[in-house]
Amino acid sequence: MIDISVIIVNWNTKALLLDCVASLYQTTRKSSLEIIVVDNASTDDSVVALNSMFPQVHTVVNEKNLGFAKANNIGIKRAKGRYVCLINSDVKVLDGALDKMRAYMQTRSKIGALGPKTFFGDMQIQKNCREYPNLRNTFCEGFFLSSLFPTVHAFRGSMLNRNDYMSTMQVEGLAGCFIMVRREVVAQVGVFDERFFFYSEDLDLCKRIHDAGWQLVYYPGAEVIHYGGGSSENAPIRFQLEMLKANWQYWRKHKSMPQCALFWLIKFTATLIRATGWLVISLFPSSNQTKAKISAKGYGKMLAWLISSRLDKR
Template identity: 40%
Template sequence: MDISIVIVNYKRKGLTLNCLQSLYATDWGDLSYEIIVVDNASGDNSVEIIRWQFPDVILIESLVNLGMGGGNNLGFSRAKGKYLCVMNPDTLVFPNTIPTLYAFMKANSQVGLVGPKQYNPNHTVQDSCFRWHSALTPLYRRTFLGQTVAGRQDLSRFLMTDFDKESSSEVDWLLGSFMFIRGEALLQVGGFDERFFLYFEDTDLCRRFHRKSWRVVYYPGAEIIHNHNRESAQTPWYYFFTSVTTRTHIVSWIKYLLKWKGV
């Protein structure tokens, strides 16, 4: 098996179905592949609809919500491909996206993980490759402090605003919405750290790839569309108490700092 695609669904059946449709429109050529969908205990009719519309998909039903990392790990446990492709349900591939990434990896044996250029639905380029967080980057991204001089400088560094996104380059880390991974490298590094239920699981994985001397590369020769609905960096202060997403982000940030002893 050449490629295993893993998609984790949690109450996003419409997006997941669109994602699957884009995969079935891929120009696979001679590549062998399998598509694995992990349903993270959605509690709706996602499983029935996916099974009905895409009977060839390997569908795994988790009894509990394992989070993004845990859900992907469950998919990895069933995967047979030499390469693994992690896709969020809100991503769409073009017919040549995956074959292009496969060819890139075959030609670059030191690359353990590669990510494509990502477009917003309005076709503007999305931030998908980053430098490491500073201790305050999440705070700058989530609050008005991002408008301070220090905040703007840190976010400019973090978001790589000085980088030409038409150029391929080794980077610190890649957005986990779409990752094309060498299976050999994943076996050496290990899957996602399930302590990160949501957020920082992608950053942590990339850091571990670097630690094992595998290259992490942004490659704009392949492209996807990502219908990303990130909460504004200007989160009102009271969201720290009322928003589950914001609290989850902060908790994962603290876990990340503790694991890596700061940054």
């Protein structure tokens, strides 16, 4: 059996995708590897370039953008490895990361999913571990408390602080940009919930893994770079809205109706504040005027969606 199946979902990130695949082959020396790339109807010749440079990669080309969750599921169902590794196309794998993660999980049977130490492109630590969303951390993030008072424990957001990433630890949620999962875990808890088009599908999967009795562990012994925003930069307004929709979907799935109502109120108020602020900034000439106009438009769409979501039934 193949040791590791790597699943990569791509949407118009040709250069990043090629770098990602190259890094996988260059740094994985002790594990047999298969790479499956699921392309969500890219228009930048990603698949042509990939097939030319790496003909050994298995490619699946969707006729339309099916979203991150569904595209990943297509790849997962084709995977043959003992471990399934879900990687964003804007990730660069550093030396031996996959080998180290497989070796670590092999000797620790209670671990269901493992995440590596993750850096931004400038090699600053990227927060990739989080606690489950709740009213406290939603409020603190929505009203800037977690940003204004980052060292105050009571005001922390859902993401763990950067100082927490120095040692191995058990966590509630691992970021979906890079996560290794046992095949038997996938068989037990299932694949991604396809109702999540983009965002929060990884957190939902982590919760199901945790609820099934498996450990989720952050392991800094393996390192990767996540450049971030490889796909979302191509459509910033759309992705802001998709993130909000995914958050709402998560709460509707895992929380009570009163909790959902309070979540909606927090989100609506926080979004209104941001929309108003960016709108005011956009009215005056400055170096941030273009950004302000885009942001105001994005938050305006989010407000409209929040209002319409009030009409939805649970």
